[in-house]
Amino acid sequence: MVCQRCKLAVENELSKLGLHPVKTELGEVIIKEDILNKGQESILSKNLKALGFELLDDKRKKIIEQIKTLIINTIHYNDQQPQKNYSSFIAEKLHHDYSYLSKLFSETEGITIEQFIINQRIEKVKELLVYDEKNLSEIAYETGYSSVAHLSAQFKKVTGQTPTVFKQSGIYHRKTLDNV
Structure with a gap:
């Protein structure tokens, strides 16, 4: 889940099954009930899949989802970037060694956490x-880039065009956060 609408959609599906969400965060839901019966779990899984979500029951998948959620929240929904590097930040927040998290993420997702x-x-x-x-300097600062040159170089490497060309083209090829 990557937005408020996603959280509401999941809460709605839980309510349809008579379940009571206590806390709904990006990537995690805590329900009042201690356990789901097989029928509820099957229906919930099917309904979530139809909405583009997945019911995670594997520990490794949960950790991957936690990594993604932490990164997405930090980049898209916080006003400030972490004061330390991302590897330390992620390891500290998830209480795991970064090399373990990095290896797990790469094996599962096919790209590195850094990418x-x-x-x-x-x-x-x-x-x-x-x-x-905002101008490019302000954008560079807000997104944690050390300079406009660094932002521009990385932007071009990923998108194939400079930020200025992207902006002037008027053709904004953007992805939903869960498809980045």
């Missing part, structure tokens, strides 16, 4: 460019 972070940051840059409220 996932870059892709998310570039999507945030695209969003800010489309809004046209």
Whole structure:
């Protein structure tokens, strides 16, 4: 889940089954009930899949989802980037060694955590460019880039065009956060 609408959709599906969500966060739901019966679990899984979600029961999948959620929340929904590097930040928040998390993520997702972070940051840059409220220096600062040159180089490497060309083209090829 990557937005408020996603959280509401999941809560709605839980309610349809007579379940009571206590806390709904990006990537995690806590329900009042201690356990789901097989029928509820099957229906919930089917209904969530129809909405583009997945019921996670594997520990490894849960950790991957936690990594993604942490990165997405940090980049897209927080005003400030972490004060330390992402590897330390992620390891600290998830209480696991970063090398374990990195290996697990790469094996499961086919890209590194670093590449996932870059892709998310570039999507945030695209969003800010489309809004046209900030200049490139402000966007670089807000998204944690050390300079406009670094942002531009990474943007071009990922998208094939400079931020200026992207903005001037008027053709905004953006991805939903869960597809980045």
